[in-house]
Amino acid sequence: MACALRLFSVKSHCNLTNEAFQQTMFAVNGNNISQYQVQKVLKSIVKLKPIWIDMCVNSCCAYTDQYKDHIQCEYCGAPRFQDISENKKHVPRYQMAYFSIKDRLIIQYQDPVRSEELRYRAKYTHNGDFKIGDVFDGERYQKLLLQGFFINERDVALIGSLDGYQIFRQKTDNCWVILMINANLCPENRVKKENLMITSIIPGPKEPKHFNSFIYPIVNELKNLEGMLICYYFFKIMILNILIINL
Numbered sequence: 001m002a003c004a005l006r007l008f009s010v011k012s013h014c015n016l017t018n019e020a021f022q023q024t025m026f027a028v029n030g031n032n033i034s035q036y037q038v039q040k041v042l043k044s045i046v047k048l049k050p051i052w053i054d055m056c057v058n059s060c061c062a063y064t065d066q067y068k069d070h071i072q073c074e075y076c077g078a079p080r081f082q083d084i085s086e087n088k089k090h091v092p093r094y095q096m097a098y099f100s101i102k103d104r105l106i107i108q109y110q111d112p113v114r115s116e117e118l119r120y121r122a123k124y125t126h127n128g129d130f131k132i133g134d135v136f137d138g139e140r141y142q143k144l145l146l147q148g149f150f151i152n153e154r155d156v157a158l159i160g161s162l163d164g165y166q167i168f169r170q171k172t173d174n175c176w177v178i179l180m181i182n183a184n185l186c187p188e189n190r191v192k193k194e195n196l197m198i199t200s201i202i203p204g205p206k207e208p209k210h211f212n213s214f215i216y217p218i219v220n221e222l223k224n225l226e227g228m229l230i231c232y233y234f235f236k237i238m239i240l241n242i243l244i245i246n247l
Contacts, residue, residue: 001041004033008042013194048104050097053217054080057094059174059202061210064217075209097201098217101180102225104197105156108182118184122153135159135183157183158197160218164207176202178218 004025011021018035025033043049054063060075061067072079081090108114127137135141141157144150150157159181164174178200181190189195202214 001033001038003029004038005042008035008038046107048099048107050099051217052092052095053098054092055094055096055202055214056080059094059204059206059208061208062096062202062213062216064213067210067213094203096203096214099197099199101158101197101199101218101221117186117189118156118182119153120186121150121155121157121184134187158222159183162211162215174204174207176204176208176214178202178215 007021007025007028010016016024021035022032055061056063056073056076057078058073058076060073060078063070063080067074070080078093080092082093108118121136124134124136126142127133132138135157141150149155160178161181162176162178164176177198180197180199182195182197183190185195199218200214202208208214
């Protein structure tokens with residue numbers, strides 16, 4: 001299984017097809033271990049699952065905050081739930097995926113190598129000659145320092161990014177991705193695909209009419225994390241004041 005997990009990592013990084021993975025798995029290991037078995041073991045190791053949030057089928061809004069108890073969309077009138085009998089549980093018609101920021105930071109700080117890499121921000125030397133070498137030379141970050149933020153070397157600085165893209169050549173459907181860039185990593189590594197923290201995926205098909213409802217879970221988690229002390233016995237890790245910083 002260890003060999004299968006390594007091959008699955010290669011498949012993910014190199015975009016190999018499922019058929020290529022199965023043939024390589026059989027040629028290298030001689031075992032017919034399926035991709036389903038590998039994914040099942042991986043899920044038991046990495047405790048990271050999406051949180052599903054109800055949303056409008058026309059992507060007008062997410063049913064959070066002021067919309068959390070609505071049974072139909074305030075903008076287009078589309079019903080929130082499938083049309084099923086009253087004695088059954090409400091089944092949402094459409095959902096978006098949200099991935100916890102805290103859970104992924106915990107996983108990263110449990111790795112001593114990555115924990116050391118995440119000290120880049122604390123080791124960074126500010127350029128005082130008005131030259132911008134990194135986000136930490138920006139005016140916004142410097143003002144946050146004066147306000148008492150990012151004092152501890154384990155503080156985490158996150159850069160939020162939101163953009164939409166069209167998933168089909170016909171350009172009929174839009175999909176929106178909300179991700180976090182971990183600025184505690186050095187610039188040459190923080191924007192690599194494997195280091196980008198996808199936080200939410202808004203599947204479309206149209207541009208959201210109320211973006212704040214989709215961003216609400218992220219803002220809510222960041223507010224809960226701000227000032228939180230997370231300490232692990234073995235690595236003695238501390239995460240404080242997780243904030244979004246903008247240039």
